[in-house]
Amino acid sequence: MAGFRDRDKRHFPLTDSGSVVALFREQIEGPNDPNLALLSITLGCIENALTMNRAIPAAEEAALLRPIFPVVDLETVEALYAKFETLVRGSVDLTEYKSTFSSRELVKKISDVVWSSLSRSFKDKAHLQSLYSFLTGNKLDCFGVAFGVVAAAQILGCDDIHLALSEDHAWVVFGEDGTDTAEVTWHGKGNEDKRGQSIALSVAEKSWLYFNGQPVICTRATEVAAMVSAANPSINLTMDSIEMGALQQELLWLLHDKGHLSRYPMALGNLGDLEEISPTPGRPPPLQIFQEAISVAIKHYNNHHVYPYTYMGGYLYRKRRYKEAIKCWAEASNVIRKFNYTREDEEIYKEFLEIANELIPNIVKAVSLNTTDRVQMNILYNPEVYADILRFYDGICEWEEGSSTPVLHVGWAQHLTFSLNKFDPRTRAKIDVAKDEDSDSDSDKESNDENDNQNGKSQKEKGESGVKTGSLKNKDPKEALSVVVEDLKKEE
C-alpha cells in the first residue's frame, strides 16, 4: 500500500536536481513500489516552477543571480498528496468491490473520480500531464488522465491496475492475469470517449493507435518512466528550461541503468533526443540509444513501433546524413504497412505526411542545389536511396490497402513525382523491384490479411471509399508510379 512515509519525507526540502534524483532513486530501489502520486506531484511542481510564468529569459534571470531551481517544500507536496488521497479514498468505497483482483466496474469508478474533477477548459496545452496540474488546476491531458487513474488505483491498493501505452494512446490493464483492458481516458479531438470499454474491439481494426495488440504494458517502475518521459521542459515554442531538461535526462538515465527502459522504446527515443541537445559525458551517443530503441521494438514488440525509426530518421536528417535518414523512413514505412489506417491514426499520418511532403523534398532540393558536395550530390545517383524512397511509398500504399479511410491524395503524388524526378534516369533504371510474389517481408500484412480473408476482406479489395490503390511491388517502378499518380489525379 503506497503512503507518504517518513523515509520519503527526509528528502525534503528538495533544493536541486541531485536531491530529486535521490528521491526517485530510493523510490525505484524499493523495497516498496514507487509512490506514483508522490513522484508525479513532486515532478509536476518542479516543472511548473521551471517552465510556467518564466517571463524573462533565463540569461537575464541568471544575471540577476536569482536561483532558478525551485525549493520543493515537504508541506507543499504533503498537502497536495493528502488532497489526492482524500479525493480518491473518499470517492471509492472498496467494500463494494469484494474480489481480490480489480473489476471493470472498479476501474470505471476510479476513472470517473478523476474524470469528474476535470475542468472543462481545452486540454491540449503543455504541462497538463502531472498530478500537480490535476490538483492545482483540475486540468489533465489524455495521458495525464490515464496516469492519474493508475496513481489513484495504487493509493487504493489495486496493484493489478497498470498503465498500457501505444504511440499515441494510453489505457489500463487489470485482473488476475493482467490481460483485461479498459479505456480510462479520451483520445484525439471530437472522438466520443470510450471509458470503461475493453480495447479488444479496437485492436480488431489492426489500427496503429492500439498497436495491433503490442502495447507497452507498464510495471510501477515503468509508470515512473512514463511520468518522467511525459515531463515537458518547454517554456514556450522557442525556449526550453535547461534545468528541467537536465533533470528529465538524469532521471531517464537512472531508470535506464535500473533496466526500466528495456521495454519502452519511446522513453529511449526521448533520452536520445535529450542527449543530442546536451550530451552526458561517458554516456553512449544518440544514435546508439535510438538503435537500442529499435532493437527493443524488434525484440519485444514484433517490430510494430514506428517512432523508433522516426526518432533516428529525424536525428540523421538534422545531421544532414540524408541517405541514412531515408533508410530509417523506409523502415518506418515497413512498420506502418502492417496496419490498416483508421480515422484515429491522425498523429502517425501527420508524421508520414511531413516526411513525404517536406523532409524528403527538402533533401532532394538541397542536394540538387548543393552541387559542390560530392557525397550529397551522389544521393541522386544512388539506386539504394531511390529504392528506399520507393519502399517508403510502397509501405504507405500498403497501409492504405484494406483500410476504411484513404491515406494518399493528389498532394502526395505531386511531392512524390517531384522527389523521384530529381533522380538521374539511369539510376532509376538500375533498381530491381522485387518480382517475387511471396517475398517474406510481406508476411505480416498477409498473415493479417489471412484473418481478413476469413472476414471476407482481402488485401486487394477497395476500401469503403472506393479508392483503388496498388502496392508498388511486382511492377516496373515508373509504370507503378504512373498508375498511382493517375489514380490520385482521377480523385481530384
Ligand SMILES: CC1(C)CN=C(N2CCN(c3ncnc4sc(CC(F)F)cc34)CC2)S1
Ligand atoms: C519521433 C517523434 C516524432 C518525436 N517525439 C515523439 N514522441 C512520441 C510520443 N511520446 C511518448 N513518449 C513516451 N511515452 C509515451 S506514451 C504516449 C502515448 C500517450 F497517449 F500516452 C506517447 C509517449 C514522446 C514524444 S515521436
